Amino acid sequence: MSYRNRELANLIVVAILTGLGFASVFIARQDVISTASLTYGLFFLGLYLVAHVFTRLAVPHADPYLLPLAGLLTAVGVIEIYRLKPSDALRQSLWIVIGVAVFGAVLLLLRRDYRKLENYKYIFGLGAVFLLALPALPGLGQTINGARLWIHFGSLQFQPGELAKIMLIVFLAGYLREKREVLAQGRLKDLGPLLVIWGAAMLVLVETKDLGSALLYFGIFLAMLYTATARKAYAFSGLALFVVGSYGAYHFVARVKERVTIWLHPWTSHPVPCPLSGHPALRQDCQSYQLVKSLYSIGNGGYGGPGFGKGTFTTPDGHQLIPFLNTDFIYSALSQELGLIGSSALLLVYIVIVLRGMRLAILAEDGFSKLLAAGLTFGFALQTFIIIGGVLRLIPLTGITMPFVSYGGSSIVANFVLLAGLLLVSNRANAKAAGA
């Protein structure tokens, strides 16, 4: 079977799963929602078919699993968002439509040779810096939950960091491809750029007050630097620098300190000062309220979980039990409804995407493609780890999104761009292999 026919078969399986997911929510909650839920299944089938037409036209030799897997993740996300707040699901679906449109546009634009992007690497680098700086601008930037990661035009909110991440990866792929020999020699003066980027990550950290974003950008940088130069010393000294920087931030940025404290001691047995109310309170009733409630949600899932639509998120009189379920804590909602079996399956989807992404990085022939694919894939994995790891209390909690699943427009669009990038690299590598 050809790559694209395989993709089509996979997409049909995913569409059936999507339909079943919506049907399950519909059955569990038929008192409050209409049969409109069932049309979502059809809608997704149509949307995947459109995306499939794009891949057929632009990247006929690309990996046949990535698009269906990403489709599955978006569907799981929309099903859960729909279950939590039907009105948000409609907006999320619109963003997915936009995401698929951008996906198609990127594929069609770059279908001949995406490698020309390498020529514009500095523009991408500057663009990334510009986007990252946007939330800092007064009047444009917006602080949500204590982190300055958003900008807004009118009623539209946007997280520029998501696109900045991809631009940074394109820049690094180009820059490191060019400088890898020099950097690999490890002369002291060549370490300059490393220090500059470390400084930039620290600035991002202080600026956005978000440890997760800084860790994400810097982690991607270190991973790509290591891939390009094969020098472990860079990776480890970079990590050491990051730890030192974070330690400094812990002392000088109140929010970072707060996040770390919440992470280490979410429960207290005695009242502690609570900045939210000004009165002493147990920390689980104050700063770590979200984290603790989210852990309760996960714990309530058990092995099997009750299934889509049957989790406990509100009291019988309609009171919300867990805040920010749609965005930061979508994993704790999914984890409760799907249980250990379902959450593990969901995480396996991420692992498979990562394995496919890394596989095509290995298959790719030129350095730019390899670095691009490895960078995009690693960034995808690291972002997943940072957000879910935060929810699971493996690391301090941060405000970045869960790729393809969380509610949020910028995240969805950026991840479709990432997916398009991977498919472009894959298409070229497979076409070469088939041609040779």
Next chain:
Amino acid sequence: MNDQIRKLTVAAVVLLVALIVGTTYWQTWAAAGLRDKQDNAIARVAQFTIKRGAIYTAAGTPLALNRAKKVSDQTFYFRRYPNGNLASDVVGYSTQARFRTGLEESENDYLTASNAHLSTVLDRTLDVLKGATIVGNNLVLTLDAQAQRLAIQALGSNCGAVVALDPVTGKVLVMATSPSYDPNLIERDYPAISRIQANCRPAAPLLNRATQGTYSPGSSFKLVTAAAALDSGTYTLDSSFNDPGYCIEYGKKVTNFSDQNGPEVFGQVNFVQALQHSINAVFCEIGKKLGAHVILDYARRFGFYAIPPLETPVSERKPSGLWRNSRLFFPKHDFQVDNGRLGFGQEARLLVTPLQMAMVAAGIANQGVVMQPYLIDRIVAPDKSTLQRTKPRELGRAIEPQTATDLTTMMEAVVSGGTGTAAQIPGVLVAGKTGTAETGVAHVNTTWFVAFAPADAPRVAIAVALENQHGTGGATAAPIAKTIMEQLLRRPGP
């Protein structure tokens, strides 16, 4: 670069596998700990999506059932207690607002089908996979509904408790406390419960006085002293005593119980008569002779100095013994205790629960062996099959069979012609002991009656305790004990 990419792949997969490990931790190892956190509202609400098991008395009178309520998308099962205050302090409550107490709390795992029995685990897992409502296991208690109701009526507006045990098995046949409350009000109208009034202040209707009420035992404790006196071989039924009407303690006269004519004086008596008429002076002498150690050792054999075994939450049971600074206190030396007053049950620090005194009576009735009291006869799965039936278990031997026989003789004398004649049941031999404990306020006593019947083949052992009484144990508590024993003896035999 492929080598580096492979290593990077390993790193990325390790990160994601860590997430699976983390999820596994919270959903398996840590799940129970999270569920028990006080602020875990999710677990609390989620419990109401489970069709909680029902609770019945021995003959099937429902004590706790469910009321299904559909709220937007889910069916919730809230509790209703069709028989109101019948056994409210034993069953407790399970509500959203105030969490749980009583058996509702301690047996929560069975009631919500989260116990570890293989069949329950399988049923529950199947229900979860099918998306069906989880159905909890039912409890069938040992309580006798009619006698329980009678006990609540008899207690009336008094504060106090009644505990009746089957001395041979340890089954709790009656556990009534007064004032009690209607558990349906916990959610609906909590202030109504705090407005409940009774013959004591605070009325504390949420307190299970049968297991949490600690009272001075007064003369009912003479059973323990007599048990120690006989079983240790220090005295026999024929031992003779001279009662001058008082006993000397720390150089001062401690007089016998006084009626209108002043303190009673009995002169020359034997041991049977001493208990029959509850002569303080005699037991004071016995207490001084035996010493606190010997007496309290026997008390311990009857279950004192340990929280009595029972299925209710441990926080709702109190141990009996000497208390000092809110803690149990077992003296190292006899001189730390007022041995004479301990002998007749008026050592000021001696506090006992009605359940403990019922265990004393049951131990004597069961030829010296104290059985573990239990409230749950069996646990029944949703498909009506019995998941678990409680087997009677010995708590331990308190006294030799001969001592028990002797004590029975003495207790029969109390009812046939002593302080406890009000407990006589026509055609049935009753063995009992009265208690009238001074509270420090003149003419206000805690009164007791501790008994078992039939004395020759015991089927019921009982303890009745009443707060703030003006009469004696024989006048106030004995008639209540009689009524309930009569009712319980009407049950078909084993």
